[in-house]
Amino acid sequence: MHKRLDTGESTVIFFEANPFASRLHVLQPLVAGASETCAHASVLMPRRESGPDLEDFVQNVPSGARIQWVDVSRIPRLHAKVSTRTLLRMLVALRRIAGGKPTIVLTSPDDYVPHLWWIAIALRVLTGRSSLAMVRYRVADLHPGRPGNLRAAVKRGYFKLVQGILRAHLIVLDERIPTGPRIDRIPDPWVGPFGGTNREESRTRLGWSQSAKVVALVGRQDDRKGFDVAAKALLSEPGLFNLSELSIVVVGAIDEQFKAWNESLIRQFGERYSQVTEFISDEELALVFSASNVVLLPYHTQFTSSSGVLVRAAASGTPVVASDHGLVGWRVRAYHLGRTFPYPDAVSLGKAILEVLQSEHDESEGLRYAERSTEEATSRAFAAIIDRIHR
Structure with missing residues (x-):
């Protein structure tokens, strides 16, 4: 044989x-x-x-x-x-x-x-x-x-x-x-066509407003991804709550256990909250990364390994806000990929999101990190x- x-x-x-x-x-x-x-x-x-x-x-x-x-x-x-x-x-x-x-x-x-x-x-x-x-x-x-x-x-x-x-x-x-x-x-x-377009072009192709402040969560939102912490932060931080340009995009399924949090976000943000559940190509996903202002990675403490979302955000020039533990937290700090917060502190997460949205992000070191990977x-x-x- x-x-x-x-x-x-x-x-x-x-x-x-x-x-x-x-x-x-x-x-x-x-x-x-x-x-x-x-x-x-x-x-x-x-x-x-x-x-x-x-x-x-x-x-x-x-x-x-x-x-x-x-x-x-x-x-x-x-x-x-x-x-x-x-x-x-x-x-x-x-x-x-x-x-x-x-x-x-x-x-x-x-x-x-x-x-x-x-x-x-x-x-x-x-x-x-x-x-x-x-x-x-x-x-x-x-x-x-x-x-x-x-x-x-x-x-x-x-x-x-x-x-x-x-x-x-x-x-x-x-x-x-x-x-x-x-x-x-x-x-x-990592692989894929990430970083091929800038934010303005990506938003034009997606039909998004050029003035929106877009917060994205990418991937299946299960108990390791901290969706409940993200939702709590988005709902409770006054600076985000009152930011009229704020839009929230979730690309991927949300576990049933977070149904109540998802419904709260829908009620609070209405048309400014959207979820993409159908399959999208890498080309479309790359546009989402480039078009977003920040990507959230509020990972549970059980999540200690690598993240494909992190490096794709870096390749796209988009900052992240991530939990401060594990390899993801270390890479965010080491390569200046955004902000970290102490999981599961939703108040700190909300403040970190607001800081990223209100500041300029230097993408150069993140791009170098993505190129090396x-x-x-x-x-x-x-x-x-x-x-x-x-x-």
Whole structure:
């Protein structure tokens, strides 16, 4: 069933145990980066019966990369974990195709942590002298500023043990993590036509008033996105309440639990409040980003990782107001992308929104940050790391 690939000495094999949509946008540029410097790359992931996100990923894999499917059945379609049996079959399949001395990249190892210790041992036994790397996206346990967090310390020790067994190189996408002999950083990538038009042109194409002060929330408003805090701020801050030019735009669905807050905003702002629930293209979304005066990111404290909304706002030259914790808060402060506030303080959020609307925003540093984080920049950085550790 599995053909032995003519791998030679420069293959990169991606071991992706959780190939769902939330990971594919990161995996794709890594594969692109591998194909730039290597003879070819293989992606080892379970086959599913269907899935538009996976099919879209396959169609967009660069021609220099090959996908090595592992035909494993009965993987729960919407389940975040895979079974031990599935992982074992993937490891055996990996052994069958791993000719020569390939470099093997484990993506999203946090998603199969319970199995990781024996996967590390099995990989080291089955792949011999191959070079291994782990790409981790959620790395809160590695932050030097969290020594008193017992859970983080346990996780940090566990991954250090696994990394030692694998003799693996760690690759992260978080600028707060210090690099070292066996740890590197790559940019957190984004794609899309964002930043292609200025505010005036974008508003003309959308039919928006040129004088409006537009506050935008982008993406599904669930319990992690802080929609209730945003609504409370917009309804209670007198300076916003009395601002006749204020318009509020929500692009995405709003969870049922926030129905009362949504109805309050509709009653209060009337025609100045709008929600877009139907699908819009990246081109249309880019116009919304460029046309807005500020984008809100009042994320819950449970939200500690990256945000695609943040970097797209930066690429569009639009400031944000974000919660002050986690990677998002750090990037807003480090790259001067707008204002932060202490979640869930709605009063502070309302004042921060008003400050942004009443001041000029210097977009230059945000544009530089977005330029450093393009898909092409991620590919180049990843290719250089793989080329170095493969030797």
